Amino acid sequence: MNMIRDLRKKFILVATAAVVIIVAGALGMINTIAYMRMHAQVESVLSYITQNGGNVLPKKIPPDSSWFGDSNWSDDTPEFSYQTRFFSVLVDPDGYVKEIDLKHIAAFTENEAIQYARTTVQEGKIKGFFKKDRASYAYMITKNKDGDFLIVIMDCTRDVGAVEAFMRYSVMLGFICILLYVFILAALCNLAIKPFVRNMENQKRFITNAGHELKTPIAIISTNTEAIELINGKNEWTGNILKQVKRLSNLIDDLIMLSKMGERSNVDLTITTLNVSETVTTVAESFRQMAKDQGKQLNCRIVSPVYVRSDAKCVYELINILVDNAVKYCDDEGVIDVVLAKEKRKKVVIAISNTYAEGAAIDYSRFFERFYRGDVSHNSQKNGYGIGLSMAEELTQLIKGKIQVSYTDGKITFVVKMSTST
Numbered sequence: 521m522n523m524i525r526d527l528r529k530k531f532i533l534v535a536t537a538a539v540v541i542i543v544a545g546a547l548g549m550i551n552t553i554a555y556m557r558m559h560a561q562v563e564s565v566l567s568y569i570t571q572n573g574g575n576v577l578p579k580k581i582p583p584d585s586s587w588f589g590d591s592n593w594s595d596d597t598p599e600f601s602y603q604t605r606f607f608s609v610l611v612d613p614d615g616y617v618k619e620i621d622l623k624h625i626a627a628f629t630e631n632e633a634i635q636y637a638r639t640t641v642q643e644g645k646i647k648g649f650f651k652k653d654r655a656s657y658a659y660m661i662t663k664n665k666d667g668d669f670l671i672v673i674m675d676c677t678r679d680v681g682a683v684e685a686f687m688r689y690s691v692m693l694g695f696i697c698i699l700l701y702v703f704i705l706a707a708l709c710n711l712a713i714k715p716f717v718r719n720m721e722n723q724k725r726f727i728t729n730a731g732h733e734l735k736t737p738i739a740i741i742s743t744n745t746e747a748i749e750l751i752n753g754k755n756e757w758t759g760n761i762l763k764q765v766k767r768l769s770n771l772i773d774d775l776i777m778l779s780k781m782g783e784r785s786n787v788d789l790t791i792t793t794l795n796v797s798e799t800v801t802t803v804a805e806s807f808r809q810m811a812k813d814q815g816k817q818l819n820c821r822i823v824s825p826v827y828v829r830s831d832a833k834c835v836y837e838l839i840n841i842l843v844d845n846a847v848k849y850c851d852d853e854g855v856i857d858v859v860l861a862k863e864k865r866k867k868v869v870i871a872i873s874n875t876y877a878e879g880a881a882i883d884y885s886r887f888f889e890r891f892y893r894g895d896v897s898h899n900s901q902k903n904g905y906g907i908g909l910s911m912a913e914e915l916t917q918l919i920k921g922k923i924q925v926s927y928t929d930g931k932i933t934f935v936v937k938m939s940t941s942t
Contacts, residue, residue, distance in 0.1 A: 574608025609637035850874035
């Protein structure tokens with residue numbers, strides 16, 4: 521049930537990614553607001569102290585008028601003046617200390633206070649934060665009418681610590697919520713994808729059953745047409761009937777095969793050591809006469825011998841599909857290149873390209889979709905149903921390889937990469 525498992529993984533991945541984006545956005549917004557609120561609150565207190573000449577009035581609280589501040593501050597918290605730890609230094613433009621007030625703080629000596637005050641002035645900022653002995657401090661510098669600088673430095677360790685703790689716990693909670701979401705989603709996602717799984721199974725069952733049902737009337741038509749030819753001889757009409765019967769038979773076989781390949785667990789692989797150089801050469805040579813008859817040149821550059829551990833039938837069918845596609849869609853008098861080379865890290869590369877002047881406007885990202893044809897006119901001269909390249913992708917995945925398509929310099933190139941056995 522590989523296809524269902526892949527669908528389940530994609531569903532969980534996409535749903536989880538969406539939740540991660542939402543949670544990360546919400547946490548980022550909440551933590552940003554918390555930090556801005558703390559910053560505004562600290563700045564409001566510093567501004568209040570500065571307005572009072574580097575002191576706080578007992579039984580007074582500075583109103584925080586910022587958008588992030590509390591609107592319910594009042595004068596009924598008399599402990600404010602005792603809870604706020606700060607000091608102030610007044611210096612003249614030459615850096616001479618005129619006043620210093622250390623009675624509201626114990627973490628700074630007079631020399632340290634003067635040193636930090638001068639340092640903040642030299643930095644050229646009017647406000648900011650710094651750390652000392654694992655404690656956080658905020659400062660604000662104002663200039664009075666005499667040209668002197670008042671530096672107020674306040675301990676905001678609790679405010680910063682509270683915001684940092686909130687950030688840590690919110691991130692942890694968000695991470696735990698995401699994990700719980702993933703576990704719950706993994707347990708319940710089968711219910712979500714059940715309609716899609718049922719639809720896929722019904723499609724496969726319909727294709728298989730319809731294919732087998734269609735084979736009987738097609739076989740009867742073919743047999744009766746051949747009988748008519750035996751009695752009345754061959755003619756244009758019986759030839760056209762047999763030709764279209766053959767096309768229908770091939771289409772039905774391809775549909776049934778593609779339906780089975782979509783459920784990879786039902787495909788039995790016989791893994792052997794395969795001379796892939798010989799396989800590529802055999803397939804390419806089988807198309808050489810066809811290409812020549814159409815006026816196209818087929819070139820081969822194949823390194824030999826190169827061995828891989830894979831299923832011989834799958835590899836043969838994969839190369840056959842790609843070379844057939846190259847011959848079919850190559851320009852008249854164009855060139856088809858079949859290249860096999862070894863890369864580093866035990867990789868073998870098979871590149872099959874063909875000239876196609878009108879390929880610049882084609883959407884190559886859709887080449888491996890079922891029933892997609894780059895030839896939008898559905899020219900009947902190029903027999904195809906948009907199934908071959910989809911089968912090529914399925915075969916590549918079965919043998920644990922990779923396939924890519926590109927268009928450069930007027931050439932379509934399909935590249936298949938597999939691991940070598942040596």
